[in-house]
Structure formats: structure tokens, C-alpha cells
Amino acid sequence: MNSNQRFLKQAQTILKKQFGHEQFRPGQEEIILNVLNGKDVFAMMPTGSGKSLCYQIPGYLLQGTVLIISPLLSLMEDQVHALRLTGEKNVRTLNGLMHPLERSRVLRNLRSLRFLYLSPEMLRAPAVMKALSKITIALFVVDEAHCVSQWGHDFRPDYMHLADIRAQLGQPPCLAVTATADEHVRHDVVRSLNLTHPAQIIMSVDRKNIAIIVQKTANQEEKTERLFHLLEKAPYPGIIYCASRDWTERLAEQAKQKLGLRTAFYHGGMASIDRRKIQNQFLDNQIDLLCCTNAFGMGINKPDIRLIVHFHFPSSMNAYLQEIGRASRDGKQGLAVLFYTKSDEQLPEGFIDGNFPSDETLRRVLLQLDQGTRSLADKNEFMNVLMEEGVSETAARFLFEHASEKPMQQTYSSLLDPCRMRIKERVAVQVNDLSIMKNYLETSSCRRRFYLQVYHEKLQEKPAYCCDRCRIPLSELMQKIPKKKRTEPLRLMDWKQKLAALFQESERSPL
Amino acid sequence: MYQDVLLLYLIQKFCGERTCSGIYHLLKGKKSSQSVQDSYLFHVAPFFHSCSELSRSYFDTRIGHLQRAQLIRSIDANCTRFVLTENGVKQLDVFPKSRLIPDGLQIIDQINEEGRFWLKLQLLVQTVSALCQGQSTFLPVVRQPEISEHVRKLILSGLPTRDQLGRIVFNELYQLFLTMPDGEANSLSALLSGWKASGLTLDQMAEVSGKDTLECSILFKSALRRMMHLFVESPDQFPFLSRLLIGRQSSLSKTAETTRKLLQTGLTLHDIANERHLAVSTIEDHLVELTLKKVNHWLPDYLSAACEQRIMNVAGLLKTRQLKPIKNHLGEHVSYFQIRLALAKNAVSGRKVVRTNEQ
Numbered sequence: 001m002n003s004n005q006r007f008l009k010q011a012q013t014i015l016k017k018q019f020g021h022e023q024f025r026p027g028q029e030e031i032i033l034n035v036l037n038g039k040d041v042f043a044m045m046p047t048g049s050g051k052s053l054c055y056q057i058p059g060y061l062l063q064g065t066v067l068i069i070s071p072l073l074s075l076m077e078d079q080v081h082a083l084r085l086t087g088e089k090n091v092r093t094l095n096g097l098m099h100p101l102e103r104s105r106v107l108r109n110l111r112s113l114r115f116l117y118l119s120p121e122m123l124r125a126p127a128v129m130k131a132l133s134k135i136t137i138a139l140f141v142v143d144e145a146h147c148v149s150q151w152g153h154d155f156r157p158d159y160m161h162l163a164d165i166r167a168q169l170g171q172p173p174c175l176a177v178t179a180t181a182d183e184h185v186r187h188d189v190v191r192s193l194n195l196t197h198p199a200q201i202i203m204s205v206d207r208k209n210i211a212i213i214v215q216k217t218a219n220q221e222e223k224t225e226r227l228f229h230l231l232e233k234a235p236y237p238g239i240i241y242c243a244s245r246d247w248t249e250r251l252a253e254q255a256k257q258k259l260g261l262r263t264a265f266y267h268g269g270m271a272s273i274d275r276r277k278i279q280n281q282f283l284d285n286q287i288d289l290l291c292c293t294n295a296f297g298m299g300i301n302k303p304d305i306r307l308i309v310h311f312h313f314p315s316s317m318n319a320y321l322q323e324i325g326r327a328s329r330d331g332k333q334g335l336a337v338l339f340y341t342k343s344d345e346q347l348p349e350g351f352i353d354g355n356f357p358s359d360e361t362l363r364r365v366l367l368q369l370d371q372g373t374r375s376l377a378d379k380n381e382f383m384n385v386l387m388e389e390g391v392s393e394t395a396a397r398f399l400f401e402h403a404s405e406k407p408m409q410q411t412y413s414s415l416l417d418p419c420r421m422r423i424k425e426r427v428a429v430q431v432n433d434l435s436i437m438k439n440y441l442e443t444s445s446c447r448r449r450f451y452l453q454v455y456h457e458k459l460q461e462k463p464a465y466c467c468d469r470c471r472i473p474l475s476e477l478m479q480k481i482p483k484k485k486r487t488e489p490l491r492l493m494d495w496k497q498k499l500a501a502l503f504q505e506s507e508r509s510p511l
Numbered sequence: 512m513y514q515d516v517l518l519l520y521l522i523q524k525f526c527g528e529r530t531c532s533g534i535y536h537l538l539k540g541k542k543s544s545q546s547v548q549d550s551y552l553f554h555v556a557p558f559f560h561s562c563s564e565l566s567r568s569y570f571d572t573r574i575g576h577l578q579r580a581q582l583i584r585s586i587d588a589n590c591t592r593f594v595l596t597e598n599g600v601k602q603l604d605v606f607p608k609s610r611l612i613p614d615g616l617q618i619i620d621q622i623n624e625e626g627r628f629w630l631k632l633q634l635l636v637q638t639v640s641a642l643c644q645g646q647s648t649f650l651p652v653v654r655q656p657e658i659s660e661h662v663r664k665l666i667l668s669g670l671p672t673r674d675q676l677g678r679i680v681f682n683e684l685y686q687l688f689l690t691m692p693d694g695e696a697n698s699l700s701a702l703l704s705g706w707k708a709s710g711l712t713l714d715q716m717a718e719v720s721g722k723d724t725l726e727c728s729i730l731f732k733s734a735l736r737r738m739m740h741l742f743v744e745s746p747d748q749f750p751f752l753s754r755l756l757i758g759r760q761s762s763l764s765k766t767a768e769t770t771r772k773l774l775q776t777g778l779t780l781h782d783i784a785n786e787r788h789l790a791v792s793t794i795e796d797h798l799v800e801l802t803l804k805k806v807n808h809w810l811p812d813y814l815s816a817a818c819e820q821r822i823m824n825v826a827g828l829l830k831t832r833q834l835k836p837i838k839n840h841l842g843e844h845v846s847y848f849q850i851r852l853a854l855a856k857n858a859v860s861g862r863k864v865v866r867t868n869e870q
Contacts, residue, residue: 077650084648099656264715271564273633276652280709283650490711492719495688495700502640502705503681 007036007061014060015053018086025050027203031175032057035139040174040198042145042190046205047179047325052079055141055175059114064136067172068117070143071156073097076117078299083115090114094122096379107131120158123165137172142193145176149188155426157401163194174198179325180205180318182455205455210308210327211465211472212447213337214440223339227251227311230337231259235481236288238307241323243347245269245293247311252291262487266292268393288487297323303330306481310338313441315348316433317454320440333465333480340441348437352430356423357395362416365399369412376403398423446470513726515582516606517558518573522583522593523603524553528833530591535570538562540626542764544796548851551803552832552858557616560625562728564713569724615695615733618740623764624756625732628739630658631755633703633710636680638666640705643677652704665754683752687738695734698727763804770797774809795848802855814852818845822853 015021031054034041045051059066070076076093083091090113092106148159217223242248248265256263264278264287281287308327314320328334368374386396443450447467449459465472521534536546540560550559577583582599634653641649671679688696704710717724746753773783784791801807825840
């Protein structure tokens with residue numbers, strides 16, 4: 001048996017024993033083998049194709065700790081949760097929102113960890129670097145690696161320092177993973193992370209088990225009508241993406257009234273506890289149909305969502321594929337339907353502007369930083385104050401990250417022109433993304449072929465249930481999608497029943 | 512139904528002397544000195560922080576509804592201040608007081624701990640629910656580091672042991688709920704999350720209970736305040752859960768408490784402002800808060816008896832609790848700060864400024 005065969009065998013054992021899967025999914029084997037051989041790897045895998053297993057399995061076979069750098073807190077927490085569900089106890093996170101005591105506990109016990117998830121800014125804290133330099137790092141994983149590229153959609157300045165940090169930690173092998181990256185971005189990632197002769201494993205962004213329908217309607221009324229027509233026979237659980245909070249509430253209410261479905265809405269305007277309650281209800285199969293804005297879904301791992309509806313179209317192909325990619329992660333048949341009408345076209349343009357600070361805000365904030373009437377000392381405080389002033393979250397983050405990069409000897413106001421430049425570049429990228437999305441809606445040829453082309457891929461093999469342009473037999477398709485019993489209607493338990501359910505006790509008085 | 516009467520009640524209490532926003536901030540529990548003071552000045556302290564989830568747009572919709580139904584009418588050009596119409600008064604009068612203000616709502620001695628306590632309780636229950644069903648991981652509904660740290664300490668303190676935890680939390684909650692009206696116990700328990708038993712949101716509770724969201728919120732707050740009260744009064748009966756409240760037991764805000772301690776060392780208002788790098792007006796707010804909570808032992812240093820008398824006479828004469836008219840009448844002799852102190856002192860001493868009734 002050569003070493004690769006041996007690695008493969010070990011990996012398969014872990015896959016089965018630890019994660020309960022019989023087989024690898026496409027791409028996983030190749031990535032894992034390269035990682036186990038100590039090579040740098042760049043991997044592009046679509047959402048929902050099992051990216052995380054590619055570094056989790058090596059975690060059980062390599063000496064030392066696997067570091068996973070991830071830009072999103074919620075993503076990190078969900079990953080840790082998922083690992084714990086498999087019985088793994090040696091997994092922790094380090095992020096800026098932790099309690100200082102918790103952080104120092106993690107740092108003290110680094111050596112015992114198999115997996116450590118970190119936000120990139122943590123790696124710039126000297127105490128963290130000092131502790132990390134004392135342990136063996138098995139693998140340096142950069143999740144959402146496209147954030148390192150200024151051409152990417154989510155450029156994060158903190159990611160620019162990762163190459164240096166990896167060098168300081170003794171240049172452990174690096175696995176850079178992302179769901180979507182065009183060639184430009186891929187090139188950027190390899191260069192910025194200083195990957196040496198990396199194995200590049202590029203998986204197709206296509207999700208063959210998701211049938212795609214795009215429907216143009218004459219106006220909003222017709223759109224709503226068509227939606228409810230669909231919902232009458234649609235498979236559940238499902239998600240409806242809307243562009244505004246109002247719409248999520250309105251559609252949830254209408255679907256409840258008209259169809260007797262158990263529905264809920266989810267958007268950024270809700271209290272965070274309510275958002276988590278709704279999310280947990282959805283994961284626990286207590287909701288048939290969730291109407292939400294794009295605030296929902298990051299890190300959500302529910303394999304049996306059957307239907308994704310876009311009631312308004314997203315602002316890029318990237319976002320669209322991410323969102324429809326949440327359907328049927330278990331590999332069974334799923335359905336994605338997008339409705340649009342002419343007047344929807346103004347919506348995303350507004351969002352693009354909202355993603356960046358206005359020129360007035362930019363100038364004012366930089367000036368206030370120079371005058372000391374605003375401070376970067378506490379990121380949350382900085383963000384919250386701006387958001388209360390009506391600046392969007394993404395724009396507030398933009399300001400924080402760019403202001404934090406100020407060289408010592410300069411004033412904040414000197415950043416004005418570079419920031420303006422950056423905004424201009426990024427708006428241009430986003431406007432371009434939007435126009436591709438619009439072309440997709442209007443295309444008269446195969447939808448799948450179109451979006452694959454955007455990622456420079458060719459459609460190799462057309463699935464039986466492809467898209468509206470390929471005339472999928474709708475009623476036949478509906479038969480193919482697994483059906484689920486509708487959720488019981490929501491009810492109010494009395495307190496005795498509720499306590500019994502919470503603690504698995506009998507409802508009778510404990511005395 | 513309930514929500515309309517609640518708003519009518521508060522509008523009546525505010526006598527048109529504050530804008531609608533004042534009422535909204537009261538219900539939300541805005542931590543500004545103005546909102547805290549108003550809650551005492553207008554004798555509506557039980558409603559402070561009673562509907563902390565209320566959204567501004569929903570509030571405005573309800574006010575609009577009351578206006579269209581001619582239960583209230585505006586008394587200024589901008590339509591921001593309102594008084595009740597005759598119909599409004601009638602509606603309010605026929606509504607049972609005990610339903611409008613459940614008893615528990617009036618227990619406000621722990622008001623500053625309320626938010627934090629509720630977060631801790633939710634996280635504790637969710638954790639213990641998962642633990643006693645053999646789960647080592649769950650998605651917590653509360654993710655504030657400070658709260659997690661506290662709950663973690665409590666659970667790891669070793670008393671009770673892990674296998675007893677479920678039983679003990681269950682028993683203590685059971686005993687607690689027995690002491691309160693079922694409607695309140697049902698409301699609070701419905702909001703709690705556990706393993707495979709996610710809590711409802713207030714909106715969901717309203718949907719299934721047939722009550723409106725504000726009533727659900729008030730019932731829940733009443734239950735919560737009863738619970739906190741019992742923990743403070745009889746911790747021996749609830750040896751485990753009452754530890755959620757250990758720590759500060761003061762109705763003062765944290766920052767006013769700091770100012771109080773500095774006053775005790777003999778510093779003056781200006782000294783404290785310097786020492787704490789805060790504006791003088793902020794420290795003044797603290798002194799007003801101390802007055803409202805009846806712990807301002809330094810009041811005579813800032814407000815003489817004669818001055819207080821003059822202010823209260825004018826307030827009585829003008830039938831108002833608005834600062835500006837009083838100040839205009841008294842001119843340079845008194846400061847806004849002194850007027851606020853006088854009004855605060857008299858709000859809690861029970862001496863009421865004559866009600867305006869602009870019918």
C-alpha cells in the first residue's frame with residue numbers, strides 16, 4: 001500500500017466513525033490527500049458541498065492544532081456547534097466579542113485543542129500570536145479565502161496580513177477555501193496568501209439536484225398571485241427571500257392565512273434573541289415556510305430545505321447561487337424559483353449605494369477621528385454609534401476597517417482620497433455584478449449554462465430537471481421532490497406542560 | 512384592545528406635557544435621565560421598560576389608530592402631544608384596573624437588573640434543558656459574553672451537581688410559577704427556550720393566545736418582576752435560581768451609583784464631573800435620579816427649602832411639570848437643575864402638582 005492509499009484508508013475510517021458518512025463527496029478526497037501530504041491547497045467548492053470536512057478530517061490525522069480563520073462570527077459558531085454535535089470536545093473559537101476571561105482560558109489550553117476557529121483580527125493581538133507560536137500548528141485554513149482579494153465581494157483588510165502571520169507561525173501548510181471565485185480572485189488569493197505550488201482543486205459551482213425556474217411577471221400583483229399558486233403545491237420546508245423587512249412580514253402573514261402553513265419572518269430589524277428563536281424553530285422543523293431578507297442563511301446547515309423562492313432578485317450571481325445553494329444539501333431533488341417584475345430593478349441599485357459611506361459621512365467621520373471626537377478603540381461602539389446615525393452595517397464596517405489601516409504618521413483625513421478611490425472601484429464591481437444578474441434574468445437560453453459561463457465553466461451534463469428554459473416537466477418534478485408532513489400549528493402550552501418539555505419531567509407537582 | 516387602553520392610560524397620565532416619544536421611551540425603558548424622571552414625575556414607573564421590544568413604527572400606528580377613533584386629540588400643531596377625548600376617558604374608565612396594571616408590574620425595586628436577569632435566566636434554562644437531555648451543544652439564544660460567563664460560573668460551581676441540575680431548576684421554577692397567576696406563568700414560560708423546544712417570540716405568543724403583543728409583554732414583565740422579588744425576599748426558598756440575582760441590588764443605574772459613592776466621600780458635583788471626565792449636566796442627572804430614588808442625602812446642598820417652595824408654588828400656579836414655563840416665570844433666581852430637583856423630590860413625596868385636564 002503506498003502512502004496515498006494509506007492516507008485514504010485512514011480518512012475513510014474517520015469519515016465513517018466521526019462524521020457518520022459512508023462516502024466522500026466529489027472533490028473531498030483529492031483535497032484531503034493533498035492536505036495530508038503537506039501541500040498548500042487552493043480549493044473552490046460550492047456552498048453545501050462539504051467544504052469543512054476537508055480540514056476537519058485532517059484534524060484527526062495530523063499532529064497539532066488546525067487553525068481556521070473565518071471572517072464571520074455566526075459562521076464560526078455554527079461550525080463549532082456542528083463539530084460538537086459529532087462529539088468533538090476539543091474545539092474552541094477566539095474572537096473579538098468574547099469575554100476576556102473566556103479568551104484567556106482558551107489561550108491557556110491551546111495545546112489540547114484539535115480545532116481553533118479565529119477571526120482574522122485576533123491574529124493581530126500579540127498575546128494570541130505568542131500563545132500560538134508555542135504550539136504545533138497542523139494546518140492553516142483560510143475560510144472564505146476570497147476575502148483576501150480586493151476584487152472579491154467581501155474584501156477584508158485584516159486578511160491581507162495572513163501571509164505574514166503564517167510565516168511568523170513557521171509557515172504551516174495552508175488550505176484556502178472559498179465557494180465562489182473567478183479567475184482573477186483565485187490568482188489574487190494564491191499570491192496574497194503566498195501559497196507555494198498549490199494544488200488547485202476547482203469544483204463546479206453547479207448544483208445539479210436543484211431545478212431552476214425564473215418567471216417574469218407583468219406587475220407586483222401577478223407576482224404575488226403566481227407565488228401563491230406555486231406555494232399551494234410546493235414542497236416544504238422552504239425559504240422566501242425578499243428585499244425588504246415589510247415584505248417578509250407581509251408574505252409570512254398571507255401564506256399563513258391563505259394556506260394554513262406554519263410561517264415565520266426573519267430580518268435584521270428583529271431583536272437578536274427573536275432571530276435566534278426563529279432560526280432554532282426552523283432547524284427543529286417547526287416552520288414550513290420562512291420569509292426572510294438576505295440576513296438569514298449564513299452558516300445555516302439544514303439538509304432538507306426543498307424550496308428556495310426569490311420574491312425579489314439578489315444583487316449578484318454570487319449571492320443568488322449562495323442562496324439557492326441552501327436547498328437540498330442532502331443531495332435529493334430541490335427547487336429554486338425566482339419571480340421578478342420590471343419595477344424590482346431599482347431595488348438592488350439602492351443597496352449598492354447603501355453598502356458604502358456617503359462622501360459626506362466619509363469626510364465627517366475621518367475629520368472626527370482626527371479631532372478625537374470619535375474613536376476606533378472599541379469596534380462595537382464605533383459601529384453601533386454609526387449605525388444609530390443611520391449608516392448601514394456594511395458601510396460602518398468599511399469605515400472601521402479602512403480607518404484602522406491608517407499609517408502612524410498620517411492624519412485620518414489623508415485617507416479621504418484613497419477611500420473614495422476604493423469606493424469607486426468597489427461600486428463599479430458591484431454594478432457589474434448586478435448587470436450580470438439582470439442578464440441572467442433575461443436570458444433566453446439555459447439558465448444553468450448561463451451561470452456556469454459566468455464562472456468560466458462549461459455545462460458538461462444537463463440534469464433531467466434543469467431549468468424553465470429547458471422546459472422541465474413541472475408536475476413530474478414535484479413528484480421527485482421528497483414530501484414532508486406539514487408542521488403542527490403553533491400552540492401555547494400552559495406552564496406545567498412547558499416546564500415538563502424543557503426538563504423531561506412529568507407535569508405533576510414535584511412535591 | 513389592551514394595547515389601546517394602555518396607551519390611553521399613559522396619555523392621560525402624561526397630561527399632554529410630553530410628546531408621544533416620551534411615552535414610547537417609557538415603554539421601551541430608554542436609559543436616559545429624562546425617561547427615568549418622567550416615569551416618577553407622572554407616576555407611571557411600573558410601565559418603565561415594560562414593553563422593551565416595542566418598535567417605533569408599531570407604536571406610531573397605534574397612536575394613529577387612537578386618533579382616528581377619536582379617543583385622543585392633539586393639542587399642538589405638530590400632532591406630537593395628546594390628551595384624551597371624552598370617549599377616550601370613558602373607554603379607559605370601564606377597563607378593569609387590575610388587568611391594566613397587573614400587581615407584579617408594580618414591583619420595580621430591581622428594575623435596573625431586569626434586562627440582564629432575563630438574559631441570564633433564558634441562557635441558564637436553555638443550557639440546563641440541553642444538559643439534562645444529554646446534549647453537550649446547542650445554539651444559544653443569548654450570546655452576550657458577560658451573560659455567558661455568569662451562567663457558566665453558576666453551572667460549574669458544582670452545587671448542585673450536573674445530574675441534579677435539571678431536577679432542581681425544574682422544581683424551583685415550578686414553585687415560582689405556583690405563586691403567580693397562571694396567565695403570567697404561561698407567558699413567561701412560553702418565551703423560554705430549551706432543547707428541541709424553542710421559545711416563542713412575543714409576536715408568536717400574541718398570535719396563539721389571542722391577546723395583543725403589548726399585553727403579552729406586560730404579563731411577562733409582571734411575572735418576571737414577581738420572580739425577581741421572590742429571589743430577593745426569600746432566597747432560601749430558591750437557593751439555586753436566586754443566585755442569578757446575586758450582585759448589585761440597587762434600583763440605581765450603575766453610573767448614578769458611582770456618583771453616589773463619590774458624593775459620600777465629600778466631593779462636590781463639579782469635583783465629580785472633573786474626576787469622572789463627564790459633563791456637569793450628566794452628574795446633575797445623577798443627582799435627580801438619586802432624588803427620585805430617595806437616596807439623595809445631599810439635596811439641601813443644591814436646593815434650599817425656600818427655593819423649593821418657590822418652585823412648587825409656581826408649578827402649582829401654572830399647573831405644569833414642564834421646566835420651561837416654570838423657569839420663565841422665576842427668571843434668573845433658580846436654575847433648571849433646581850427645578851428638576853424640586854419636581855423630583857415632590858413627585859416621590861406624594862405631593863402632586865395639580866392635574867391639568869384640558870377638556
